[in-house]
Amino acid sequence: MIGRSITRLEGHAKVTGKARYAADNNLARVLHAVLVGAPIANGRVLSIDTEAAQRVRGVVRVLTHSDMPRFGAVSFPSAILKLPMQDDVIRHEGTPVAIVLAESLESAEEGAGAVVVRARSESPLVPRDSAGETPVRMGFGEDLNRGDVPGALQRAAHRVEQRFIQPARHHNPMEPSATVAEWFGDTLFLYDSVQAGFNLPPVMAAVFGIDAKNVRVIAPHTGGGFGCKGWVWPHEILAAAAARVAGRPVKLVLTRAQMYANVGYQPLVRQDIALGCDAEGKLAALRHDVVNTTSIVETWTEAATEISRGLYAVPALQLTQRVERVHANLPTAMRAPAEGPGSWALESAMDELALLLRMDPLDLRLANYAQTDPVHGKPWSSNKLREAYAEGARLFGWRERGQLPRHDGPWRIGFGMAACTMTTFRHPAAARVRLQDDGGAVVEAGTHDIGTGTTTILPQICADTLGIDVARVSIQHGDTTLPDAGPVYGSSATMGVGSAVMLAARDALAKVARLAREPVETLDFAAAMRRIGVAEIVGDGRFALPGNASFNADGAGTPDAMRTWGAVFLEVGVDPDLGLVRLRRAVGSYSAGRIVNPLTARSQITGGIIWEWGKATMEQSLQEPRHGRWLAKNLSNVAIPVNADIPAAITVHFVEEHDEHASPLGAKGIGELGATGVAAAVANAVFDAVGIRVRELPILPSKLIRDLSS
Amino acid sequence: MQNFSYVSAARPEEAVKALGRGCAFIAGGTELLNWMRLGIATPDTLIDIGGMEGHSRIERTGDHLIIGALATLNEVGEHPLVRAHATVLADACLKAASPQIRNRATLGGNVLQKTRCAYFRSETPLPWGCNKRSPGSGCAARDGLNELHAVLGWADHCVATHPSDPAVALACLDASAEVMGKRRRMLPMTDFHVSQVEAQAMFKAAGTGSLLPAHEAQIETRLARDELILAYHIPIHDGERSAYLKVRERESYEYALVSAAATVALDGGLITRARIALGSVAQKPWRLVETEAALIGRRLVREEISAALRTLFEQARPLAHNEYKVQLAANAALRAVLAAGGVS
């Protein structure tokens, strides 16, 4: 079932600079746009003096809210509903208040520097440890109250009640967001850095009052997104609006600093967890209360409670999600939303419970394995978590860890583990496969390569289905004139588009077989096509959801519950003098449906583990308490992991599995699964090393040193 | 984008002569260009000193190691003479920045880099007060987020630290900078940088019309505005060994939370001479002179070194969010002394 490891088909184009990213598109007569952000977090624009900017050589136009046309009302998938530059209200620092358009980027930058914004400032709301308010609009992460949680907690033989906090963090993709917009009458072309090109036409149509069919988005390559290029953000709308006003194409590239306040991020999340179990470790009750920060008028719910509905068999459950409003930009989905934060809290608390029980943390997890979906009682579409636990433990030497050394020079060594799990998000997808009579094939799918290897595995799936060499398959992608292949987020692309490609290839083969009157099983499609004199045959494939829904989470509305599973085992070193934490080795073992390409799958998981290592030990975006602005908006003041932090000893294992309920391909998502559980495993290992329990991320030297030296 | 002119100097005399108002020397450009992007500096003329021949030499003359100001951090860090006689400096250089940056970054420019204070490193226009950026506007870090700021020598007008690694090693080694303005002089590296308290005193003493900047927060060194660093002179003490320890949340390509440089000479298991400098705790490398004196005659063991470090806790004045730095600095110093003495 596990597919072949082939290297990246698009690798050569990327390392030679041939792969075209949004900002690589240099259109004739293009104007360069530079945004001017609000200087304060809360208040009103009093005046914007653009005179000096207009005088800068090369500056063509300066737009402010007073001359920006009014936009039509937008809805999802616009990330935010209250668009900037429509009034004088400032709700977060850095929100665009003016756009400078110039013949060159240099002129536009100089012009932007010359714009003088005067604003009336009021003190901003910042994170303040409130109880939060109940969000109005919730996609998932609904509150739940089942069984007698207070009673069960009180009667429990062992109980853990703790608060776990993680700071806000930004996605920091390598390529900042960029949009090039060009109008032809009422037709809009967008070259964009996106994870979901098909999200743009309906939003642009609503903004500009045009037909969605007249919006074409070209985006073959995106330099990483991690969620911040998923929904439509204001800069994309502003670029298109500026191009319309100016009557010329406009290129807008966000600076690294602008990325902090003009797209989303993962919010600060506070989680209170209470676990109660009997003397054998069987969970009796779980209470999970989550508060995350969101912006003043828009709501993002970081649904960390999702994990508590799915991972363990718990009879009594009480889950709440609240939001706390701050004067900051709107958070959004970030690699491992929901279960990323959720696993940090739940899997830390499970470790604390295992300690109380004097039980191996792995045994505690096994004792609470959920045979069926704990909330709905449905069977799992597939779940080989126990095999993943066993294989991960074996590869790590978990059961024998007592015999391993606990010191290495100044380093104290600790071992930690945690379960991993992720909701299965599914999106419908369509694809086309064109068979050629020379034995080659072309895949056509309006998807994007965001760095994950989509354009490697789609030809691979096509080649495997057709029984030909992958070198004979090419791919056309990244254009909304191609079949709607859905988004590249929520770990859903391989499952969705991959299935569509497989079905399209099968459809094409069936058509040839029909025309040639041959059985599909023995068909040589090229020979058959030549014989009957057909140069090309087109097959269509569609991955559809029950009720033709546009989105499905957890298999809702189907007979099966869907999740992915795994476990991560870590060895860390802690230097007790210096409070340093370093990763020494990691084993991740997963039950995640069919693995199409072990090499690209391993990269995804390794990336996920590194992603969470950053969350565990260094990453944080701090909102300056008095100004409400992000304190630092550049990578020299916001640490993310570097190569030297990552040991070679990262082992990734996949359990052999095929989930035909989740998708015809048998695959589920893996892009985010690797980025769950790790932060808890790190904290658990740090505790194992030095006996200090850190419940507020990141685990910085400053936090450890306080307790280590006392 | 602000226009500027560019001249290239072949010799130090030329460079110094060319320096007028609004001019800046540029060597590797790894700092200066960032300042220009952020609006921290807006020179109208750049005087490129990178092409001055013979000023990246590394050599030994008598009992001194001489390192030209244009030597890059990689050249210094990998040079056998530096590795042999000034291990602490070699390690400090190689633990700075990234390999690519170290190939351009010069040791002359390194000691003149500016603080990493996030308030200071923001893009223009600054949303908050920063006396270094905008004299008289206040110091947002003083009562703001100051986890990474100074615990020693700060004043209310600025609580920033100096981020250089090599400067800490140079101060520990009792190196001197050979500088040239209207005349040549030697400037000890222990006096090269100034704490904010020292800056305050200099500002008061100088009065108006001096060569000093407009605000005490902008005084960071005793190098005059028209002076060029030509080289560093490092005394070689045979039998002395040294080590540099840098504490940071990630393993590479990150500035220090704190760092410690130490040299140790031993005789029969007893310390005969020790020098210690701390980095990222003040606006200057902080020599622990009392500790150095207390270590003489002591054994190279944790307890005795820790005892000698106690004075640090009396001197330190942590801010609201950086009390951890005092203990961390003491532990780093302890470990650096042990490492210099050959105990890891």
Ligand SMILES: Cc1cc2nc3c(=O)[nH]c(=O)nc-3n(C[C@H](O)[C@H](O)[C@H](O)COP(=O)(O)OP(=O)(O)OC[C@H]3O[C@@H](n4cnc5c(N)ncnc54)[C@H](O)[C@@H]3O)c2cc1C
């Ligand atoms: C991403 C990044 C990470 C870094 N990390 C570290 C780190 O971890 N540790 C660390 O110590 N440093 C670090 N640095 C700083 C780096 O080492 C310095 O930028 C570099 O050494 C400066 O040298 P330069 O030749 O590029 O100086 P330039 O940028 O050319 O000049 C800097 C300043 O020095 C002046 N100047 C230069 N040479 C002379 C001279 N001979 N005489 C008088 N004035 C002179 C210039 O006028 C200017 O004011 C980092 C820098 C970057 C960009």
Ligand code: SF4
């Ligand atoms: S500490 Fe110094 S550099 Fe930082 S804000 Fe205050 S004055 Fe500016």
